[in-house]
Amino acid sequence: MAKATGSIDEQLAELQEETGEQHVAVTFTLNAVTQTVLLPSRTLASDAIRHHLRQTGTHVGCEHGVCGACTVLLDGKPVRSCLVLAASLEGREVTTVEGLVEPDGTLHPVQQAFIDCHGLQCGFCTPGFVTTIAAFLEENDSPTREEATDAIAGNLCRCTGYQNIRAAVLRAAEIKRERSGEFPLGEDDESSRASLAPRVRGTTNPVGGRAGRA
Known part of the structure; x- marks a missing residue:
């Protein structure tokens, strides 16, 4: 045409x-x-x-x-x-998910937290989780584990078992507060920090959406 x-x-x-x-x-x-x-x-x-x-x-x-x-x-x-x-x-x-990245290339706290906590495997569901959690943290920047669980309840993941995704919610809240100059930890931040997995290489596309999955 x-x-x-x-x-x-x-x-x-x-x-x-x-x-x-x-x-x-x-x-x-x-x-x-x-x-x-x-x-x-x-x-x-x-x-x-x-x-x-x-x-x-x-x-x-x-x-x-x-x-x-x-x-x-x-x-x-x-x-x-x-x-x-x-x-x-x-x-x-x-x-x-692409639009959450800062103009200077800095990842959104949720994107960074998914990397820190190994919150993805195949990555297909990740963009939906990232945008959902980003909106949630605008309303509640110091969630409990129960609130983090509720925040992701409407999104499905067939790979992770959700534990690392929940940890990523708590870690993202921590990063968000650190960047804003608010350093005190919430009641669940220590458990989130203790559960951090080693940094995973090669996960920036599903987290940041720079290339995406066609």
């Missing part, structure tokens, strides 16, 4: 004539960059993010909103992107 040219309305008309399918123009902010994409009106947010905008750190698993692998932050809140129409992103802000 030839790429449509001209104004947005002209491009939409051209696409609809060529495909026989209604298209919409959607403008939203993805990882701090404003994007405008022309999409079939039935396109899901997960497909727009992965296939149209090539942010492949967001993974699609069950496609029914159950597994949590496709979780992104929509205006700072975690949502299952496989259940959201791309058209509903108009004027809103989306953050994927």
Whole structure:
């Protein structure tokens, strides 16, 4: 299919004539960059993010909103992107696992904690856990073990048994407080620190999403 040219309305008309399918123009902010994409009106947010905008750190698993692998932050809140129409992103802000990395390349506390605690194996579910936990820690930066367990209860992992993921929640809270200058440990930080596994090499893609998993 030839790429449509001209104004947005002209491009939409051209696409609809060529495909026989209604298209919409959607403008939203993805990882701090404003994007405008022309999409079939039935396109899901997960497909727009992965296939149209090539942010492949967001993974699609069950496609029914159950597994949590496709979780992104929509205006700072975690949502299952496989259940959201791309058209509903108009004027809103989306953050994927790639967008959590600081401009200078510093990993988000949750990303760093997953490395520190060996919180992943195959890595497929990791982006959804990372975004979910990042949002959780904005609300509670000193969680207990029970609160950490509850925070990840809606995401599925078939590899780890969840123990190291829970440790990563507690470790991320510790890193977050350290970076903000708040050093006192929470009641569960010592157990989190004691459970740290050796640093794992080669895990930055699922944690940081820089290359992602297609």
